[in-house]
Amino acid sequence: MTISGGGDFPASLLLVGAGRMGSALLQGWLKLGLDPGGVHVLDPAPSPELQAFCTTVGVKLGVPATPPEVLVLAIKPQTLASAAPALVSLAAPTTLVISILAGKTLKTLADHLPSAGAFVRAMPNLPAAIGAGITGAVADPAVTPEQKRKADALLAAGGRVEWLGDEDLIDAVTAVSGSGPAYVFYLAECLAEAGIVEGLPPAVAERLARATIEGAGALLAALPEVAAAKLRADVTSPGGTTEAALAELKGGDALPKLIARAVAAARKRAQQLSG
Numbered sequence: 001m002t003i004s005g006g007g008d009f010p011a012s013l014l015l016v017g018a019g020r021m022g023s024a025l026l027q028g029w030l031k032l033g034l035d036p037g038g039v040h041v042l043d044p045a046p047s048p049e050l051q052a053f054c055t056t057v058g059v060k061l062g063v064p065a066t067p068p069e070v071l072v073l074a075i076k077p078q079t080l081a082s083a084a085p086a087l088v089s090l091a092a093p094t095t096l097v098i099s100i101l102a103g104k105t106l107k108t109l110a111d112h113l114p115s116a117g118a119f120v121r122a123m124p125n126l127p128a129a130i131g132a133g134i135t136g137a138v139a140d141p142a143v144t145p146e147q148k149r150k151a152d153a154l155l156a157a158g159g160r161v162e163w164l165g166d167e168d169l170i171d172a173v174t175a176v177s178g179s180g181p182a183y184v185f186y187l188a189e190c191l192a193e194a195g196i197v198e199g200l201p202p203a204v205a206e207r208l209a210r211a212t213i214e215g216a217g218a219l220l221a222a223l224p225e226v227a228a229a230k231l232r233a234d235v236t237s238p239g240g241t242t243e244a245a246l247a248e249l250k251g252g253d254a255l256p257k258l259i260a261r262a263v264a265a266a267r268k269r270a271q272q273l274s275g
């Protein structure tokens with residue numbers, strides 16, 4: 001179910017971890033109207049840029065005096081165990097914890113932060129850094145409808161939000177959209193390399209491959225009601241060049257099988273990393 005698009009921000013928020021993802025989300029929230037006066041950022045070694053940014057926009061660095069309405073966890077998954085003890089007193093039964101930590105289950109989060117009242121586990125992807133991502137999210141049963149609206153508003157700063165009814169599906173989300181941008185970047189690399197083999201100068205091949213993927217993505221975005229399969233069929237004239245290429249990609253189900261194997265491998269790895 002997609003319910004994104006609201007501007008229902010919490011009055012107080014603590015962001016734990018202001019690295020790549022945390023900083024990008026913070027910038028998105030402020031741009032969309034989150035009151036900086038209610039925001040604290042906790043990071044062990046804030047960079048001069050982060051310090052300057054916080055001063056400029058009026059966000060406080062450090063811990064709040066009282067537990068926030070929402071605590072967003074954006075540290076590396078492997079630092080959860082060492083970071084959690086200092087966070088327990090910062091989370092109250094009224095605090096909603098939103099975690100974007102890959103592989104950390106709702107149960108693991110609750111075990112580390114038993115003082116918090118409710119948890120949302122989310123898996124954004126890299127384009128969230130420019131507001132063009134998609135996030136899969138799951139809420140534990142203690143999350144109230146109001147807390148879910150607030151979580152949705154915060155996660156929607158990174159792009160679209162897909163709420164899942166079953167936490168087990170998060171590993172599949174990780175395998176499709178979490179890791180997915182890297183598959184597309186790899187396609188851009190392969191397409192450029194193939195162009196070089198066909199005689200194009202490397203820089204030209206790279207620009208052609210990159211712009212092709214940008215343009216195809218922009219078309220998908222501009223025509224949300226048109227299935228990708230229809231867009232493909234529309235540019236595939238019988239007996240033409242695209243059909244010749246697609247015959248190779250589809251031959252013996254080559255590409256579908258390869259993508260299915262890649263996604264299954266990512267899902268299996270996500271499952272192994274969970275805990």
Ligand SMILES: NC(=O)c1ccc[n+]([C@@H]2O[C@H](COP(=O)([O-])OP(=O)(O)OC[C@H]3O[C@@H](n4cnc5c(N)ncnc54)[C@H](OP(=O)(O)O)[C@@H]3O)[C@@H](O)[C@H]2O)c1
Binds near residue numbers: 044082
């Ligand atoms: N990047 C992605 O595409 C992506 C996609 C989906 C999910 N995620 C998830 O997002 C999370 C953050 O990823 P990232 O790429 O933004 O990592 P990152 O750039 O390394 O950011 C993590 C930040 O947390 C800080 N930190 C470490 N220990 C802390 C503590 N005890 N208290 C407060 N802050 C602490 C780090 O500071 P130091 O650098 O000084 O240690 C760093 O600034 C990860 O859990 C990842 O699974 C990322």
